[in-house]
Amino acid sequence: MPLVTDTGFAPDDTPALVSLGTLPDAPEGAALDMPLDADPAAVAPHFDRLSLVVVPFPSFADGRGFSLARRLRALGYRGRLRAAGHLITDQFPFARFCGFDELSISDALAERQPEALWLAALSRAVPPFLQRRGKGWAA
Amino acid sequence: MPRDFKPKIVSANDLFRGDVVYMNSGGGWTRRLAEAAIAHTAEEGETLMARAAPQQDRVVGPYLADVALDDDGRPFPTHFREKFRTRGPSTRPDLGKQAAHPERREPLAASGGI
Amino acid sequence: MYRYDEFDHDYVRARVSEFRDQTQRRIDGALTEDEYKPLRLMNGLYLQLHAYMLRVAIPYGTLSSRQMRTLATIAERWDEGYGHFTTRQNIQYNWTKLTDVGDILDALADVEMHAIQTSGNCIRNVTADHFAGAAADEIEDPRPTAELIRQWSTAHPEFAFLPRKFKVAVTGSPNDRAVTKAHDIGLRMVRGEGGAPGYEVIVGGGLGRTPMIGKVMRDFLPKDHLLPYLEAILRVYNLHGRRDNKYKARIKILVHETGIDDMRAQVEAEFERQMREEGGPVVAPDPEQVARIEAYFAPPALADLPERSETLETAMAEDAALARWVETNVAAHRAPGHAIVTVAVKGTGEAPGDATTAQMRALADLGERYSHDELRISHEQNVILPHVRKDDLPGVFAALRKAGLATANAGLITDIIACPGLDYCALATARSIPVAQDLSRRFAAPDRAKAIGEFTIKISGCINACGHHHVGHVGILGLEKSGIENYQITLGGDHTETMAIGERAGPGISAEEVGPAIERLVDAYLDVREDEGERFIDTYRRLGAEPFKAALYAAA
Numbered sequence: 001m002p003l004v005t006d007t008g009f010a011p012d013d014t015p016a017l018v019s020l021g022t023l024p025d026a027p028e029g030a031a032l033d034m035p036l037d038a039d040p041a042a043v044a045p046h047f048d049r050l051s052l053v054v055v056p057f058p059s060f061a062d063g064r065g066f067s068l069a070r071r072l073r074a075l076g077y078r079g080r081l082r083a084a085g086h087l088i089t090d091q092f093p094f095a096r097f098c099g100f101d102e103l104s105i106s107d108a109l110a111e112r113q114p115e116a117l118w119l120a121a122l123s124r125a126v127p128p129f130l131q132r133r134g135k136g137w138a139a
Numbered sequence: 140m141p142r143d144f145k146p147k148i149v150s151a152n153d154l155f156r157g158d159v160v161y162m163n164s165g166g167g168w169t170r171r172l173a174e175a176a177i178a179h180t181a182e183e184g185e186t187l188m189a190r191a192a193p194q195q196d197r198v199v200g201p202y203l204a205d206v207a208l209d210d211d212g213r214p215f216p217t218h219f220r221e222k223f224r225t226r227g228p229s230t231r232p233d234l235g236k237q238a239a240h241p242e243r244r245e246p247l248a249a250s251g252g253i
Numbered sequence: 254m255y256r257y258d259e260f261d262h263d264y265v266r267a268r269v270s271e272f273r274d275q276t277q278r279r280i281d282g283a284l285t286e287d288e289y290k291p292l293r294l295m296n297g298l299y300l301q302l303h304a305y306m307l308r309v310a311i312p313y314g315t316l317s318s319r320q321m322r323t324l325a326t327i328a329e330r331w332d333e334g335y336g337h338f339t340t341r342q343n344i345q346y347n348w349t350k351l352t353d354v355g356d357i358l359d360a361l362a363d364v365e366m367h368a369i370q371t372s373g374n375c376i377r378n379v380t381a382d383h384f385a386g387a388a389a390d391e392i393e394d395p396r397p398t399a400e401l402i403r404q405w406s407t408a409h410p411e412f413a414f415l416p417r418k419f420k421v422a423v424t425g426s427p428n429d430r431a432v433t434k435a436h437d438i439g440l441r442m443v444r445g446e447g448g449a450p451g452y453e454v455i456v457g458g459g460l461g462r463t464p465m466i467g468k469v470m471r472d473f474l475p476k477d478h479l480l481p482y483l484e485a486i487l488r489v490y491n492l493h494g495r496r497d498n499k500y501k502a503r504i505k506i507l508v509h510e511t512g513i514d515d516m517r518a519q520v521e522a523e524f525e526r527q528m529r530e531e532g533g534p535v536v537a538p539d540p541e542q543v544a545r546i547e548a549y550f551a552p553p554a555l556a557d558l559p560e561r562s563e564t565l566e567t568a569m570a571e572d573a574a575l576a577r578w579v580e581t582n583v584a585a586h587r588a589p590g591h592a593i594v595t596v597a598v599k600g601t602g603e604a605p606g607d608a609t610t611a612q613m614r615a616l617a618d619l620g621e622r623y624s625h626d627e628l629r630i631s632h633e634q635n636v637i638l639p640h641v642r643k644d645d646l647p648g649v650f651a652a653l654r655k656a657g658l659a660t661a662n663a664g665l666i667t668d669i670i671a672c673p674g675l676d677y678c679a680l681a682t683a684r685s686i687p688v689a690q691d692l693s694r695r696f697a698a699p700d701r702a703k704a705i706g707e708f709t710i711k712i713s714g715c716i717n718a719c720g721h722h723h724v725g726h727v728g729i730l731g732l733e734k735s736g737i738e739n740y741q742i743t744l745g746g747d748h749t750e751t752m753a754i755g756e757r758a759g760p761g762i763s764a765e766e767v768g769p770a771i772e773r774l775v776d777a778y779l780d781v782r783e784d785e786g787e788r789f790i791d792t793y794r795r796l797g798a799e800p801f802k803a804a805l806y807a808a809a
Contacts, residue, residue: 061291061374063414067491070411074526088288090275094410113283125267127408128260132542137410154280155351157305199286199300218736220302220675227303228676230604230686234333234348235303 002110003082004092004103006122006138009115012104017054036064040071047077054104057085066098073099089113089121093137096122097130145205148175148214149187150224151198159224159236160198166190168198170236172225173213177206254315254627255400255549257365264407265367269358272296276351295375295413297343297368298354301679305349308371309361313381313399313423314342314630314637316366318621321628323364325613331357336613338598338606340670340721341420342380342630343371347677369407374415376406376487380422382430383631386552387593387639389585393442393450395425397547398479401538404546405480412487416494417502419487420459429750432632434458434467435724437504438486445473452479456486456516457508460718464754465505468513470520478524481534485523489516553625553640558590562643575650577699578661583646586639594624594638594649595631595663601697604686605671606634615656623649632721633670635663666708666775667693670721674714674731675738681714683731683738684764688712691768696775705775707788709748724748726790727774728755729767738764742771744801745793758802770805777804 002009017033018026023046026032031052032043043053053072055065065083072081083095084104095103105113126136149162160168161175169175178184184203191201204221206214216222227235257265272293279289293299297308309324316324324344328336331353332346339345349357361367371378379399386394402421406412412419424431425442433439439455452474458467474482486504493511495501508516527534569576584593596616599605608616616636620628623645629637636658641649653659662668669692672678674685689712696702711725715732722728728743739761746755762770775789777800782792793801 060288061414062496063374063412064492064496066411066414067488070488071492074530088284090292091414094413097410117278117283124271125264127410128258128264129404129407129409131260131264132539152300157300157349157351158303195286196280196282219733219738223675224302228347228686229684230676230690 001104001107004105004115004118005101006096008119009110010102014054014104015052034068034072036062036068040068040075040077043072044075044077047075047079050077050079052080052082053077054082054084055100057083057087060086060088060091065100066094069095069099089117090124092118092121093124093126096137144180145217146208146214147178147184147187147203148172148206149178149184149191149201150175150204150221151191151201154195154197154199157199162187162191162201168194172206172216175206175214177208177212177214178203254317255312255396255546258545261365262362265362265365265369266359268296268367268369268408269355269362272358273355276354291373291414294373295370296354296358297371298349298351299372299679301347301673301677302675303677304347305351305354306677307346307349307354307357307368308339308343309346309366309368310371310378311342311344311366311630312403313379313385313396314383314632315385315396316628316630317364318617318626318628320364320366321613321617321620323360323366325610325617327357327360328613329610335607335609337604337673338608338630338634338636340632340634340672340719341371341378342383342632343378344630345673347673372418373413374417374419375413376402376409376415376419376421379403379406380420380431380436380632382424382426383629383637384430384584384593384639385425385629386550387586387591388426388428388430389587390428391426391587392444393425394550394552395423395431395440395442396550397543398440398442398452398476399423400546400550401480401543402483404542405483405536409487412491415487415491416496417499417504419490419504421483427750429752430631432721432724432748432752434750434752435460435464435721435748436467438483439467440479443473445475449475451475454482454486457505457513458752459503459505460721460723461503462500462716462718463506463509464718464723465509466752466754467505468508470513470517477538478528480536480538481527482520482524484534484536485520485527488523489519493519552588553627555588555591555625555640556642558588558642558644560589562590562646564644565646568647572647574659574661575647577703578650578659579646581661581665581703582663586641588640590643592641592643592646594641594646596636596638596653596658597660597662597668598635598658599662599667599669599689599693600657600660601667602690602694605669605689608636612656612658615652615658619649619652633663633668635668661699662702664707664709665702666696666705666710667702669693669710669712670725671712672714672719674712674720678714680717681731682716682733683714683740685712685714685720685729685731688729688731688740688764688767692771695768695772704785705779705789706785707790708775709746710771711746711748721748722746723754724752725755726788726793727771732761734761740764740767742767742805744798745790747790756798758798758805762805773804773807774801777801 164176226237422436454471455467624638671685671689675681713720724746743755747753
């Protein structure tokens with residue numbers, strides 16, 4: 001289960017994840033398993049104690065995670081944000097734009113879409129609307 | 140042949156040209172329905188589909204389609220959608236398979252890269 | 254017209270290489286067909302019954318003669334010598350080979366065109382009133398707004414994988430020619446207090462399996478709030494739109510299930526959040542870019558002319574065919590002495606919206622010579638020459654006759670909308686084009702068509718309703734019943750600002766029965782209408798469906 005980062009594949013270092021329900025009792029530096037249907041505002045009071053938020057991608061065609069990430073960032077979450085599940089290389093720059101720092105993908109996907117493809121995806125052309133505002137993929 | 144099983148063929152679209160192809164008995168692809176391999180039982184249908192599955196680099200969307208057999212055992216389509224697929228647009232007899240474009244009769248293997 | 258800047262040019266070109274690369278990865282196996290499909294769709298490429306189909310965007314329906322010539326060249330060089338203009342102001346090529354797509358996209362990029370987001374579960378090609386910038390009834394040209402939305406939505410990183418497709422239409426006139434109430438978002442330009450320009454925002458309209466008329470989410474949205482507001486709507490939809498059933502995934506279902514008031518509250522909260530952001534909303538329009546866009550849509554320099562053209566009047570007096578064509582196919586222009594010409598791309602017995610290479614070239618020539626180098630595509634699948642001098646109308650008519658494009662039927666019963674149907678489309682359940690062709694032959698006599706007056710027939714070959722059948726005065730929906738094609742008739746639909754969804758007349762009928770049934774219906778209408786000024790839709794509203802159902806189902 002490699003992580004995909006701006007510099008390539010990295011070994012997965014995921015700590016045990018806590019659920020939204022147990023979040024109030026979770027220790028400092030906890031990692032949250034963020035449900036797709038939860039309101040990020042409910043997590044906001046705990047942002048400071050979180051070291052990692054993991055947003056699931058059940059399918060690459062399910063784009064909810066992109067909006068969820070933007071909301072989390074807009075609400076002030078500054079910690080690590082990870083998309084986990086089925087994403088394809090073409091979505092890597094989109095995920096970065098929406099506020100994700102990294103992706104976690106399956107070994108099978110990593111084999112089919114090797115590291116070089118993920119890195120190449122980051123050099124995809126930035127849409128003109130963003131370019132005119134001096135923005136790149138990284139939010 | 141079990142009485143309630145309608146004979147079937149495997150059809151798909153060619154990945155490169157997009158036109159209609161049928162699986163032949165060698166597990167390859169033909170543009171002529173007459174040359175399609177016929178499944179007479181559900182198991183034979185599954186076998187054909189299993190041969191199609193790993194051929195993503197050649198075809199798109201393989202599926203089993205019902206056919207009927209003429210007196211010589213050759214398949215012909217039973218559903219009107221499949222009938223159109225063997226011919227082309229009913230409004231443009233000059234186009235599609237019905238137009239007998241030699242270029243569209245090329246064997247699948249002739250398809251090039253990008 | 255909008256001209257690309259360096260960013261646009263580079264981006265469209267880069268997308269071509271990106272598409273080539275994606276296709277190579279599909280062939281190599283790095284991408285499965287399931288993964289590749291949304292990527293090719295977002296570049297306009299479908300796999301249909303007989304071949305790939307490439308759908309090219311004609312943003313808000315506006316194109317130059319040079320662009321039209323490129324469309325003709327593509328039809329000639331890579332396709333079968335024709336293209337199909339669609340109900341969403343696109344053109345489709347039906348015989349594309351995967352191996353040619355990169356070259357076609359490069360040819361498009363040469364003339365500032367593309368096929369980006371003409372399909373897929375993303376924000377689609379934005380449409381607008383095809384009379385924009387020319388109509389006498391216009392408050393403001395909707396195209397700068399449509400172009401701004403095109404720029405904002407192109408490859409929007411957050412909204413490329415929505416629950417379902419998302420269509421936006423903009424109109425600048427109170428007379429709605431852009432079907433705004435049947436779009437996921439419809440924007441109608443209005444004036445607020447003190448004359449400030451803004452939009453009425455309509456959300457959750459759509460046709461398809463569950464037709465719905467859009468509901469007003471905001472009476473008045475100031476112009477410079479547009480993008481943050483759109484962003485808010487899309488974010489709420491992306492998070493909460495249903496993903497468990499593709500037939501319930503459009504925003505119209507979310508609006509319906511959530512209720513417009515709750516939905517509005519969510520959108521307004523999201524909008525407010527953005528407005529409170531430090532430095533303002535991320536997507537607040539850049540005033541410089543807005544001004545740049547608006548400058549491109551400045552009206553062409555039209556000559557100062559008297560409203561009445563003696564040249565035209567004389568020619569009409571001598572040529573009844575010209576007079577009839579002017580009466581049906583020419584609309585009022587805001588500038589005196591000028592007119593808007595609708596070119597019917599649906600001659601008798603022809604497939605609605607299909608134009609040959611030669612016809613596209615003839616249209617390009619006419620646009621250049623008579624219409625300030627501008628052409629439009631309408632959702633009725635016709636081509637518009639937006640800025641023609643009345644003095645030139647006889648010349649335009651003569652040229653159109655030569656090209657086989659002079660049918661005088663705009664707005665009449667043979668101005669039929671039809672989707673490609675089962676002759677081409679992989680989703681279709683029945684054919685549409687042959688039904689349209691049959692009807693167009695039955696009502697070909699110009700005097701009869703004129704006597705019938707304004708009458709819209711819209712035909713779809715499946716429940717997805719690309720042929721807008723729900724909003725036709727008469728709608729025809731092709732389905733399959735027990736292994737044969739079967740057609741359901743709906744009555745009383747209306748695609749304009751008084752939008753109505755047609756009512757099902759009764760059981761479906763066979764393909765051969767459609768023509769005779771519609772003839773009986775029309776005869777019944779002619780019998781019962783109050784006078785020649787009462788349109789079919791008016792008579793229908795006055796009398797209800799019964800007399801027309803009786804005519805449709807009268808034993809043949």
